[in-house]
Amino acid sequence: MRAQLTVLLLIGTLALGSARGLGQATLPAAKPENVGMSAERLTRLTDGMKALVEQGRLAGVVTMVARHGKVVEFEAAGKRNIAADLPMQKDSIFRIYSMSKPITGVAMMMLFEEGKWQLNDPVAKYIPEFANLKVYGTDAKGNMVLVDQTHPMTMRELMSHTAGFTYGFFSNTPVDKLQREANLLDVNITLDEFIKRVAKLPLNAQPGSEWHYSISVDIQGYIVQKLSGMPFEEFLQKRIFKPLNMADTAFYVPAEKLKRFAELYDYDESGKFHVLTGGLNHDYAAKPALPSGGGGLVSTATDYMRFCQMLLNGGQLDGVRLLAPGTVELMRTNVLAPSMTTLSPGAGFGLDFAVYTDAVAAGGYYGKGTYFWGGAAGTWFWIDPTDDLIVIGMIQQIAGGGAAAAYTVPDVRGLSHAYVYQAVLN
Helix, strand or coil, X not given: CHHHHHHHHHHHHHHHHHHHCCCCCCCCECCHHHHCECHHHHHHHHHHHHHHHHCCCXXXXXXXXXXXXXXXXXXXXXXXXXXXXXXXXXXXXXECHHHHHHHHHHHHHHHHHCCCCCCCCEHHHCCHHHCCCCEEEECCCCCEEEECCCCCCEHHHHCCCCCCCCCCCCCCCHHHHHHHHHCCCCXXXXXXXXXXXXXXXXXXXXXXXXXXXXXXXXXXHHHHHHHHCCCHHHHHHHHHHCCCCCCCCXXXXXXXXXXXXXXXXXXXXXXXXXXXXXXXXXXXXXXXXXXXXXXXXXXXHHHHHHHHHHHHCCCEECCEECCCHHHHHHHCCCCCCCCCCCCCCCEEECCCCXXXXXXXXXXXXXXXXXXEEECCCCCEEEEECCCCEEEEEECCECCCCHHHCCCCCCCHHHHHHHHHHCCECC
């Protein structure tokens, strides 16, 4: 009897280790049929991603699907480094870029629950340097004029990209040009210096007048640091990453983990993969002076799944609670006026998340209240509270520009929506 028990425990341990992807702590695994999905149909996701690799359209990819808190698909395909012929692995580390934003949003809302700030507070209450920010405009002759804010930007606006800021490189307004010249997101400056530079520039639009993707989440990182009394990166580590067992999520990649770090690609003029150097791809082996809450983190599929499952569970995971259920619901509630549009059709925006408001306009089926975001290198996720479903996708590719403008990253996000939902049967 004891021998049989030992064998069963060993089998269970091996199975868990396989599901974890080389020992990472993840959610328990389950057969798709046990959570209302079809295993046969779900292979379309795995096979579809592998096909993109075989066609030379993806260098490498990791996908992970969980339903009812159980992992039903976790696969890796392709290469994490083509030149070195290194395979993509389940525990490969990725630049998640703007998927850093929801993590910063959770940090903000933890402080919100502690009474450190309120949604309708003016941002200048916490960043006095912003009290007299002007708004860019033009006169009848097209000359630049700077005008006063019609109302002081609020914390709610800051967390929903409606505070009037822009990003510097996702659009090309005159204020974008000023931001690029100021090099706001230089990894070699501190958050304090970042705020000083922002305070010297005008807003791109009046607060509350439009949704415009922006540096607002980097500003939130500074606020977290100021209100918590600890460095932003330390707050994330102590209050989010360690409690959730997100062992590989950080602002840089330690030397002992670099072999797991996936290469970042764009396309050369012939459409072949080309290693992207400089710009967005700074030296991730070194700890940056600027911990970018808007786009600076690296992570794994497993780590990010744990973060998402915490949210889907209403703010807690494995007995650790970061937020109350009502706070998570507040974050995933659309706060935009109907006239405001976002980067994605059929979507509104909550607090550091996009929220699907019209599944038909969005181009597919999504459970009511689904919230999501993605990163500049192609990473993506969505959380569907209606179907109790989470999907994570990790790639490291940026669309080609200039002479290679015809070469774009395949629509892995749209494909994954189709492949996953057609496998949900009840």
